[in-house]
Amino acid sequence: MTQVYNFAAGPAVLPAEVLRQVQSELISYKNSGMSIMEISHRSSLYTDMAFQAEADLRKLMNIPAEYDVLFLQGGATLQFALAPLNLANKYHKIAFADTGHWAQRAQEDGQLLSGYTTEVAASSKLSNYTELPSGIELAKNYDYLHLTMNNTIEGTMYKDLPYKGDVPVVGDLSSIILGQEYNVNDFGMIYAGAQKNIGPAGLTIVIVKHTLFEEAPELPAMFSYAKQAAKHSALNTPPVFAIYVAGLVFKWLLQQGGVSQMQRRNEEKAQLLYDYLDSSKLFSTPVTEKKWRSLTNIPFVTGDKAIDKRFIVQAQANNLLNLKGHRLVGGMRASLYNAFPRTGVEKLIEFMQKFEKAVGGTR
Amino acid sequence: MTQVYNFAAGPAVLPAEVLRQVQSELISYKNSGMSIMEISHRSSLYTDMAFQAEADLRKLMNIPAEYDVLFLQGGATLQFALAPLNLANKYHKIAFADTGHWAQRAQEDGQLLSGYTTEVAASSKLSNYTELPSGIELAKNYDYLHLTMNNTIEGTMYKDLPYKGDVPVVGDLSSIILGQEYNVNDFGMIYAGAQKNIGPAGLTIVIVKHTLFEEAPELPAMFSYAKQAAKHSALNTPPVFAIYVAGLVFKWLLQQGGVSQMQRRNEEKAQLLYDYLDSSKLFSTPVTEKKWRSLTNIPFVTGDKAIDKRFIVQAQANNLLNLKGHRLVGGMRASLYNAFPRTGVEKLIEFMQKFEKAVGGTR
Numbered sequence: 144m145t146q147v148y149n150f151a152a153g154p155a156v157l158p159a160e161v162l163r164q165v166q167s168e169l170i171s172y173k174n175s176g177m178s179i180m181e182i183s184h185r186s187s188l189y190t191d192m193a194f195q196a197e198a199d200l201r202k203l204m205n206i207p208a209e210y211d212v213l214f215l216q217g218g219a220t221l222q223f224a225l226a227p228l229n230l231a232n233k234y235h236k237i238a239f240a241d242t243g244h245w246a247q248r249a250q251e252d253g254q255l256l257s258g259y260t261t262e263v264a265a266s267s268k269l270s271n272y273t274e275l276p277s278g279i280e281l282a283k284n285y286d287y288l289h290l291t292m293n294n295t296i297e298g299t300m301y302k303d304l305p306y307k308g309d310v311p312v313v314g315d316l317s318s319i320i321l322g323q324e325y326n327v328n329d330f331g332m333i334y335a336g337a338q339k340n341i342g343p344a345g346l347t348i349v350i351v352k353h354t355l356f357e358e359a360p361e362l363p364a365m366f367s368y369a370k371q372a373a374k375h376s377a378l379n380t381p382p383v384f385a386i387y388v389a390g391l392v393f394k395w396l397l398q399q400g401g402v403s404q405m406q407r408r409n410e411e412k413a414q415l416l417y418d419y420l421d422s423s424k425l426f427s428t429p430v431t432e433k434k435w436r437s438l439t440n441i442p443f444v445t446g447d448k449a450i451d452k453r454f455i456v457q458a459q460a461n462n463l464l465n466l467k468g469h470r471l472v473g474g475m476r477a478s479l480y481n482a483f484p485r486t487g488v489e490k491l492i493e494f495m496q497k498f499e500k501a502v503g504g505t506r
Numbered sequence: 507m508t509q510v511y512n513f514a515a516g517p518a519v520l521p522a523e524v525l526r527q528v529q530s531e532l533i534s535y536k537n538s539g540m541s542i543m544e545i546s547h548r549s550s551l552y553t554d555m556a557f558q559a560e561a562d563l564r565k566l567m568n569i570p571a572e573y574d575v576l577f578l579q580g581g582a583t584l585q586f587a588l589a590p591l592n593l594a595n596k597y598h599k600i601a602f603a604d605t606g607h608w609a610q611r612a613q614e615d616g617q618l619l620s621g622y623t624t625e626v627a628a629s630s631k632l633s634n635y636t637e638l639p640s641g642i643e644l645a646k647n648y649d650y651l652h653l654t655m656n657n658t659i660e661g662t663m664y665k666d667l668p669y670k671g672d673v674p675v676v677g678d679l680s681s682i683i684l685g686q687e688y689n690v691n692d693f694g695m696i697y698a699g700a701q702k703n704i705g706p707a708g709l710t711i712v713i714v715k716h717t718l719f720e721e722a723p724e725l726p727a728m729f730s731y732a733k734q735a736a737k738h739s740a741l742n743t744p745p746v747f748a749i750y751v752a753g754l755v756f757k758w759l760l761q762q763g764g765v766s767q768m769q770r771r772n773e774e775k776a777q778l779l780y781d782y783l784d785s786s787k788l789f790s791t792p793v794t795e796k797k798w799r800s801l802t803n804i805p806f807v808t809g810d811k812a813i814d815k816r817f818i819v820q821a822q823a824n825n826l827l828n829l830k831g832h833r834l835v836g837g838m839r840a841s842l843y844n845a846f847p848r849t850g851v852e853k854l855i856e857f858m859q860k861f862e863k864a865v866g867g868t869r
Contacts, residue, residue, distance in 0.1 A: 146539065149539075154544055154743060155544060157543055157544055162532065162543075166529055174508075176509065176827075177512050178520060178525050181519055182514075183828050184707070186828070216580045216584075218742040219742070221580070336742075336743060338746075343543040343745075344747070345579060346708075364587075364611070364614075365580050365584040365615075379583040380517060380699060380701050382579075382745070383517055462539070464539075465546050
């Protein structure tokens, strides 16, 4: 099999050890004679597995007992609508930090729910989202402040919270969860699609302080955090396979030394690429201020669309895959999640150097 | 590996050929060097696969062009809330046939959405849901009539529609889709969780007439059929792995001769078990009227809870798994979906005969 390096922003690369384990026990899970895809979600085979996955995630993120951990479906995007319905019960008013595309999408969906008001509390639009707003101040009459902690498209990231007040913070951690240490206590709720730093697409993790949704009106079953929490996310059939793979990834992360170790490796991988980008005469990253640079999603351009295109095609031919930037910003993007190996970054830089030499780059 | 027979109501047994293919290409999908779980949903590897899965499903069910086929998440249960939001735009009023637990759950969720009225158009509550209401008549001022076509818990099933009027029918086909021939044109919308007759949990199929949701107000992204249809179900990251396995099952079904062939086999398998139940002195099914009997979910009891319990334990020890009935009705249940082999039914009957003899059954 050809060794490829997959820089996709999600679905993304998974640990090779995890894939091998999934493959080896795919036909008969724990010698049950049934595939993990065939087991009942009411059997102990399932409940033991899901319980362990939750316990391992709690350990990895040091999640306090007063937070529920929910294994849901629908992607982070579904939470754009469900978070308001479950959490915005007092003021029906939500503040957003406008930090880029996904933050805007989250606000738009909140605005489409009748009875809720959304407001931009801070924006980095003027810097074309290459920076992030900090020192955010808020009146108290908001149910929560929504923060996209890592902006997958724009390549920016909050390493610390830009707000220290009393309004609960809801953080979209889709592309940084388990890749950087955060204090769960700083958030009222954390949510993340699994397909970037956790496991296969089709699983969404919600970590939410129980008291925040206790006052919600009764909602239809699959809209309701309270109903899901009461049933340990098995209100209906949960996405068993995705939870299973996520659980294997959690075990892998624990074996590797946990989130602090992942953060250290991610910092090293990112540093290699940023250092090269900062020294290159052909390539550059639009995120010039170091403190806002994402650890996991690194956009870069040559400044010439034709050369960008040629680079992506040639990289692909050299087994450096999915380097095309998001259609909204163009250029290139390297996503370096937990499971992405350092060797892949080195190969990319090597290739970029060769490419730069061939182009005779001046920018 | 021990040969087991898995009678689970869902997640349920998958075709052995499909599991073997998933296993064989799990590490490198189509020699890409990436697992199917790692491929980007914006790559042609994904779009080709999803396009083919949809084409095969359209072929299997003879789905007319004016119906959209959506690959969603959240289980059939999420559709209990989304169908009203997308389809009930004229009268905000929905009629339900009360045919059992899941029909009631669907109605409850509709009722919890503010601005919508739900009404019971017909009920088989008086027969304790062992029959189904037929010859349903309705005034025109309903947006749709909701029918649970196969009642997984109660073991009843509509082989034909019980309503012939102008109000569109929304059918929950979760436990019978692709197992019995239906005419899609008879429905305004069909929905089904995948984990019974299609593939792994985490995928929901929605087949919906485009004109029915055109008048819906703008909804948050993941609530909206219109937005999902416009993006071919890739509005956000779709559940790639589940769609992939479903696609393999569709190919398998086509190779087996399609839905008519599956129906024939399901009829044969069910007949074997019903014939035995009708002749047994120990076991019986609560669904006495043959025309209402489900092809895929067959509940049965001995009439003595202690004996039921002993039966389930001994069956399990004989590799006849997951025969315990739903907690709401107790007793036993054999789910005989498309991928469930005839041999398994024969083994079950053989075991029941032995058990009956040992008990010295009189009921």
